[in-house]
Amino acid sequence: MTLFTGTAVAVTTPFKEGEVDYTTFEKHIEFLIDNGMQSIFVNGTTGEGSTLTEEEKLELVRLAVRVSDGRVPIVVGTGTNNTAASIEHSLKVKEADADAIMLITPYYNKTNQRGLLAHFTAIAEAVQLPVVLYNVPARTNMTIEPETIKILAEHPYIVALKDATGDMEYLKQVRAIVSTDFTLYSGNDDSIIPFYERGGDGVISVVANAVPAEFQAIYETYASDPQEAERLFNKVSPLIDALGVDVNPMPIKALVTELGFANGEVRLPLVPLEEEDSKVIHEAYQAYKGEA
Template sequence: MSRLFTGAAAAVTTPFKNNSVDYDQFRKHLTFLKEHSIQGFVVNGTTGEGTTLSAEEKTDLLKISVEVAGGDIPVIAGTGTNNTAQSVVLSREAEALGVDGLLVITPYYNKTSQKGLVAHFTAIADAVNIPIILYDVPARTGMTIAPETIEILAKHPNIVGLKDATGDLAHYSYLQTVVDEDFSFYSGNDDLALPYYAQGGHGIISVLANALPKEYQELYEKAQTDKDEALAIHQQLYPLVEALNVDVNPIPIKALTSHLGFGEYELRLPLVPLEENEVSILTNLFDHIRKDG
């Protein structure tokens, strides 16, 4: 099976206005991303505040995403929850809407065993006929997908890749030894994009690519052809990547998407916006990078 994408996909933010989804600004943002070299839309995930979206909102966001993508780039729907049956329902609904793939997180809060992970992911993969990227983000779920579990799951024909947000490059090296070359690895950490590529990573599902899609795709391409230029891009982006750690994702990145004109700077509770001085630091760094670029 060919890869869903290589290079930079955006973990797309969801704009709100008066606590309602601003679909016009969402469409505008997707169009910007597509016009600036993004290689995929990842919708209704962590960065999209998927856990606060209603079923109807998720459906409408996916419909718009499929329309804007127009078959030119893949739409990957975040359908994972801590309820296997609900994840199956969401995954089937997303498939029916025409998405190209699914991003499925490990169960959180009622976290399971490795045996439970195999059963959970297999049940979802058995229920659909489109590719699935597993999502390992232990900082949010409290557990990591073990290499032995990846080895089992990678044998399922619908499980084609991993979004690796462990931040552990040694763990990634181990994972590479238990799958075949058709299995795709995507970094889930913007700060580790370049070293992840150096170890053979196939791309990134990026937060900052919401604001700098062209730069993140260029970083991937240069990493394949010009290591010095790739390092220069990495070093240019790194201060802003670090600055995004001022608060939990997606609080900081939505300050930048708003700065670009893609909706109000608004989040859904329990998330709250940054203070004005923190927003200024981010936007000044961002404007400096764009000016230099």
């Protein structure tokens, strides 16, 4: 099963005086779908899912599902380092009519490869929704080994991998041993061209919160004209680099504020960008708009 190909967005969560700004969230979802996003990922790292209450998370899912109205799949980050809690929340997300869930590797009380097999399989079998595995060793300090992915990919509900390793050799190994029905998405905006070159099926993007149509155009162009796709990527690359000025999602929150889809607020332990860093992002965005 393929949830989507092309560009999905790990959507930000706007706040207003400490509360979730649901009205602005709805407007942002509509903007993203209208501008070519193939899927919306809710309550992930970029959406500050770890600082949202359960009811806030569920309301964001309900809103995303309602706004999408079947136009694109809504995928929800429900993975934690507690298998039972992940199952419980995933079942509530299923009741809210999400199309799929994304499961990060356990963190802090990280496990081994046998534990990963048991953890992901238990959730998939209990919830019975399509599962996107999320491999982001920079945040969790562990990885899903290719042979583990091969076994997991045989499960009927485990359908895709978000690969945020940035390691093209890892991608090559995984692509070689899983079925073509198992979908591989980049979790890194800065390496989508080599990812597509090695058989990747799309990207779950941060920068697409602000430039959705432009990032989808890179994917669509790559199939027929890789050189032109690389030229398009090179135009947006300085903006992607600027988002590395501080820890995600603080920089993208500053960028979407320029578009009216946030007001710069984040929840502790995150803090708003310092003024000079916000300036870096502002200037990169203005330069990109001038080129686009």
